[in-house]
Amino acid sequence: MDPTNQEHWDNVEKAVTEVYDVVLSLGGTTTGEHGSAITKAQFMHKERGKAQIDAMKAIKKAWDPNNIMNPHKMMQWENGFITDLRYHVCPGPGAEDRELWDWNTEMNMCTFTETMWDSKSGRGRVLVSYGVLHGDIPIDESTVDTLYSCTMCRDCWRRCPSKVKVHDIVKAARADHVKAGMASAIQKGVIENIKKTGNIFGDTEVLVEPREGTMPVFIGCQYLSRPNQTKRYLKILEKLGYEPKVVEEICCGYPMEALGFKDEFEAHKQKLQQLFPFNECITLCPTCTAYFREEYGIDAKHVVEVFLEKAPEAALDMKVTYHDPCDLSRAIGVYQEPRDLLKKLGVDLVEMKQNKNTSRCCGAGGGILMYDNDLADALGKTRVKQALDTGAETLVTACATCEAALKKAATTLDEEGAGKIAVRNISDLMWKAVK
Amino acid sequence: MGTVKTEATLAPEKMDALIAKLTEVCGANDVNATQAELYAYASDSSIHRAMPDVIVRPETTQEVSEIVKLANEYLIPIIGRGAGTALCGHTVPIDGGIIVDFQKMNEILEKHIEDLYVVVEPGVICDDLNKELAKDGFFFPPDPGSSHSCTIGGMVIANASGQRAVKYGATRDFTMGLETVLPNGEIVQMGTRTVKDASGLQLARLMVGSEGVLGLVTKIILKVVPKPQKTASAVATFDTLEKAAKCVGDIIKAPVVAARMEFMDNVCIQAVNTAQNMGLPDVESILLIGVDGHPASVDDEIRKIEEICKASGALDVRFTTDPKEEAKLWSGRKAMTCSPTTWASRCRRSPRPRRRSGRSPTSTGSTSRPTATRETATSTPRSSWTRRTRSTGTTSRRP
Numbered sequence: 001m002d003p004t005n006q007e008h009w010d011n012v013e014k015a016v017t018e019v020y021d022v023v024l025s026l027g028g029t030t031t032g033e034h035g036s037a038i039t040k041a042q043f044m045h046k047e048r049g050k051a052q053i054d055a056m057k058a059i060k061k062a063w064d065p066n067n068i069m070n071p072h073k074m075m076q077w078e079n080g081f082i083t084d085l086r087y088h089v090c091p092g093p094g095a096e097d098r099e100l101w102d103w104n105t106e107m108n109m110c111t112f113t114e115t116m117w118d119s120k121s122g123r124g125r126v127l128v129s130y131g132v133l134h135g136d137i138p139i140d141e142s143t144v145d146t147l148y149s150c151t152m153c154r155d156c157w158r159r160c161p162s163k164v165k166v167h168d169i170v171k172a173a174r175a176d177h178v179k180a181g182m183a184s185a186i187q188k189g190v191i192e193n194i195k196k197t198g199n200i201f202g203d204t205e206v207l208v209e210p211r212e213g214t215m216p217v218f219i220g221c222q223y224l225s226r227p228n229q230t231k232r233y234l235k236i237l238e239k240l241g242y243e244p245k246v247v248e249e250i251c252c253g254y255p256m257e258a259l260g261f262k263d264e265f266e267a268h269k270q271k272l273q274q275l276f277p278f279n280e281c282i283t284l285c286p287t288c289t290a291y292f293r294e295e296y297g298i299d300a301k302h303v304v305e306v307f308l309e310k311a312p313e314a315a316l317d318m319k320v321t322y323h324d325p326c327d328l329s330r331a332i333g334v335y336q337e338p339r340d341l342l343k344k345l346g347v348d349l350v351e352m353k354q355n356k357n358t359s360r361c362c363g364a365g366g367g368i369l370m371y372d373n374d375l376a377d378a379l380g381k382t383r384v385k386q387a388l389d390t391g392a393e394t395l396v397t398a399c400a401t402c403e404a405a406l407k408k409a410a411t412t413l414d415e416e417g418a419g420k421i422a423v424r425n426i427s428d429l430m431w432k433a434v435k
Numbered sequence: 436m437g438t439v440k441t442e443a444t445l446a447p448e449k450m451d452a453l454i455a456k457l458t459e460v461c462g463a464n465d466v467n468a469t470q471a472e473l474y475a476y477a478s479d480s481s482i483h484r485a486m487p488d489v490i491v492r493p494e495t496t497q498e499v500s501e502i503v504k505l506a507n508e509y510l511i512p513i514i515g516r517g518a519g520t521a522l523c524g525h526t527v528p529i530d531g532g533i534i535v536d537f538q539k540m541n542e543i544l545e546k547h548i549e550d551l552y553v554v555v556e557p558g559v560i561c562d563d564l565n566k567e568l569a570k571d572g573f574f575f576p577p578d579p580g581s582s583h584s585c586t587i588g589g590m591v592i593a594n595a596s597g598q599r600a601v602k603y604g605a606t607r608d609f610t611m612g613l614e615t616v617l618p619n620g621e622i623v624q625m626g627t628r629t630v631k632d633a634s635g636l637q638l639a640r641l642m643v644g645s646e647g648v649l650g651l652v653t654k655i656i657l658k659v660v661p662k663p664q665k666t667a668s669a670v671a672t673f674d675t676l677e678k679a680a681k682c683v684g685d686i687i688k689a690p691v692v693a694a695r696m697e698f699m700d701n702v703c704i705q706a707v708n709t710a711q712n713m714g715l716p717d718v719e720s721i722l723l724i725g726v727d728g729h730p731a732s733v734d735d736e737i738r739k740i741e742e743i744c745k746a747s748g749a750l751d752v753r754f755t756t757d758p759k760e761e762a763k764l765w766s767g768r769k770a771m772t773c774s775p776t777t778w779a780s781r782c783r784r785s786p787r788p789r790r791r792s793g794r795s796p797t798s799t800g801s802t803s804r805p806t807a808t809r810e811t812a813t814s815t816p817r818s819s820w821t822r823r824t825r826s827t828g829t830t831s832r833r834p
Contacts, residue, residue: 031523033579033596033605035646038483038524059641063649064618068506070514070647072529085483085527117472117490118519118536124475131474142469163710 013081020046038085041077087130119146122156122166129173139180147174149375152258152366153326158357167366174260183259186370191261194268198250201225208234213245216278218292218300220285221251222400229400233284233303233427239434240310242282249276252288253295259367269295282306286328286399293332302334304398307430308341314433315346320424321392322349323383323406324359325399338398338426345433352386360386362397364405380409388419398426444488444511444531453509457491457533460501465492465539476516476534480581481524487514487534494539496614496622496653503651504620506533515651517558517586520579521593525646535651537588543567548659552611552628555655557588564657573659576603580769588652594644598695598725598765603660607643614654615642628656663727666694667737668761671744671752672718676700679720682747686724689743691736695725697768706771713767718750723768725761 020030020043029047030036036044045053056075061067072078118124119142128146131137152167160166177183183191193202199221207227208219217237223230234244250272256265273296280299283289292300322342328334335356342349354360363379384406387395395410397403407423414420445453458466467473468489478484488511493499506513512532519526528534541558548571555564561575561582568574578597579585585595591613596605612626615638626632626639642649673679679698686693699707699721707713715721722744726736737754744752755761 033594033600034522035525035593035644036523037481037521037646038527038529039481040523060648066507066510066618068503068511068513068532069618069649069651070525071512073525073648074646076648082483082524085485085524085529087478087482087484117467117475119469119471119475121475123519124471127475127478128471131471131477137470137474140470142471145469146471146475 009083016043016081035074036077037073038077038082041074042080044074045077120149122160122164125150125156125173126164126166126169129169132173132176139177139182143173144177144182147177148367148371150366151326151361151363151368151376151379153361154330155326155358155361158330170366171257171260174258175262176260178260178262183261184370187259187367190370191256191259191264194251194253194256195264199224200251200255208246210248211244211246213243215242215244216276216281217244217246218249218252218276218281218283218285218288219246220283220288223284224249226400229425229427230284232431236427236430236434237282237303237306240307242306244282247276252285252291254287254291255367257295259370272296285401286325286331286334287401290327290331302328302332302337302398304328304338304341304426305334307426308337308344311341311344311430312433313344313346316429316432317346318394319348319350319392320394320396320429321352321387321390322355323352323362323387323395323397323402324356325397325402326359326361326365328398329359330357341426342396342429345429347429350390350392352383352390354386362399362402362405363409364401376405377409377412380405381413384409384413384421384423385418387421388413392421394422394424396424396426396429400425445509449509450488453505453511454489456505457489457502460498460505461491461493465494466490476519476536477527479516479519479521479524479526481522481527483524483527485527485529486531487528488531490534490536492536492539496616499535499616499651499653500620500622502533502535503616503618507619513651515557515588515592515647517589517592518560518581518584520581520585520589525589525593537586540588540653541586544654546571547628548573550628551630551658551660553657553659555587555657557586557591557652557655559587561585561587561590568659569662572662574662575609575657575659577606577609578769580771582769587655587657591643591652591655592645592647598697598769601696602692602694602727607640609658610639610643610655611658612656613639613642613652615650615652617650622653626656630658663694663729663733665730665733665756666725666727666758666761667733667754667756668726668764669722669724669737669740669744669752669754670715670764671722671724671740671749672716673720673722673747673749674718675748676720678748679722682722682744682749685743685747686740689739691726691739691743693724693736693740694727695723695765697723699723699768699771703771707767711767711770713763715767716751722749723764725765 023030024047030043031040034040053075060075119128125146128143132139132143137143147170150170152170154167156166157163190200193200196202197204201221203225207224208230217234219230223233237244253265253268253272256268278298282303283292283300284303286302289300289302292298320342322338324335339349360383361379362383363376368376384395395406397406403423403425410421410423454466454468466489472490473486476490477486491502493502503513512528512530513535514526514528514532515535515537516526517537526534537558539558540556541560542556543553543559543564544556545554547553553568561578564587565574576599577590577595578599579590579595580597582597590606591610594605594607610626612624612628615623615625617623625642626637627634642652671682673682683696683698701719704715704717704721708715724740726733726740741752
């Protein structure tokens, strides 16, 4: 059925009633295991009959004379087929163009528990987004906290049996917050940086010179601000037989959309498409890779995939563990390539407790660094602790943002005496093998 | 709509006083009345929602008792909640009120395998309990579709059952005793730790399935049973629903005591195939049959089931004893609740003709459904449903 269609609901009521009439005529029950509470109460009343319902009410009254325990449910339900406690059957204002809001009940089906408050789970974030969109709750500090404390690691999406894209819903709800003027000064500053300089850091100098070549390479803000690492990446690509083509580029636009600056993003997107008019390219940053594929339809290959194709066999004698960047792993399914590459380089690879698609976030995703640094640090430490548990001497990752977050956490943990582990970018190992 | 009130449960100043007292009981970190949090707790896994006034997370029975006493003092509804996986609105606070979130009372308190029972707090997650019991070769059989996240407290209050009910029974059959906070705040011990119990009215059994209208459960004594040494699962395919349905009866009267049996029609098959990537055959009907027990008896039952299915006109019967394959089969069926939505939304986005076997060509239809007709959709008035913003001085940051 289509939950936005009242006629469908009317038909559902008729159908359900008919089904229960048949069930009861055959001596069956209206509820085997889900109970009656609200949804099935009226049919349970039909099944049990007035005398029994009265007996249940008498027990309820004797136990709970003040009627405080979960009132109006089961034997006390008096409102027939439920209509007004239901989620809105009609999308709220501004929702017309949002396909993701169409299936209200679908969003409500994501169930998983965290030790945190419900609003900080995937389901909670979807619900709060829904409430904001429909005007059920006002946008305030608590809704900001719910939506901006998300790292967009997509783990809830992986676990959700209905595959609800919580990260897209959160992005949409963040856009409503930006419209309502709830963006912070830091967030606005980053967006201004992108608008003025093309990159998130507001660097005005071109740090990587454009160069002619046959294979377009998109550097991305994170690596533009790490010129030495970038040069090394380009040199490795050359040694592997590629001729990297670098143009004057601007941010992929992900931070704009992720933080909810939708209008700014639309303008930025057009600009980028003019500056970077390629159908295929190599990308250095996992986020740019995922975003190019999903948002722009560009056949972007992450540099790790490229490395794997042409990497030489090597014998790096070190014990490493690998951290999966969310945008490389859960977002686009690149789990095996970095592992195969590491094995080709001859390292002893050990896995953390949570790895591949169940990997934990490094703590720096989804704009969290512009909202809650304490949370980011805590998440980073949890991840590095898992790396320490493996006994590896080096923690390798394929993302500059993860690398920075994990390095920070590793330093803190070392200072706290929890153990020592080096954090390296995968290009460092690759460089050792090809130089 | 009559009895369902939409105005605030208590006057603002009274509510603030209540929240202050709840904070004294549970501490500031475990009391929350921010808009976002209230909205997140406004629903469970049903299609209903109604705003609570405050959420509390007690850690001891004593705290629960204090909360219930306060609810009586202020005459405000009180609703227990585990993981919010109820499907019929059990934890939706129709009249607002206090939601008691049991997620922090999540310890397995005692393990008495030699006496066939464990004592757990209500917030223990079903699968977590089974992981612990597996160390001793035992298990707690009820396994609802949400066993990965649902709590034992919720299972007790809803009398949850699941796939193994056909052989092992529902949660009521495993609940030996309960510690309950009565609606007046008194703490009572119902039932026993003994297999036999003929002592007075069996109130623990009444509490099971009471949907939270009689009190709050704070401790549960659960019967546990040895894990079967061997399990096997069969997929039997049929070209009509009737043949599959008849086969169920034939298996039972053979007699074969199946540990679990699930019936799937074509809609169900397509839904789990699409949403869970199950790869089940696209036929009119499927029976999933699971047997467990002593290896010799399981082998014998497999043989019998194959014979019976074939005699009932099954197109094909396939068995597996590989635990991984079995787990995939049953977890796919468990995820049935959420599969149709994924399937339906995909059909809607890209209508494709649906294959149906065993039907006359005239009945072959297409799933292309009318697109969401916003013209006909009715708008629900939003009116006074939203509650006022309330400042509590509590933070909604991490606990």
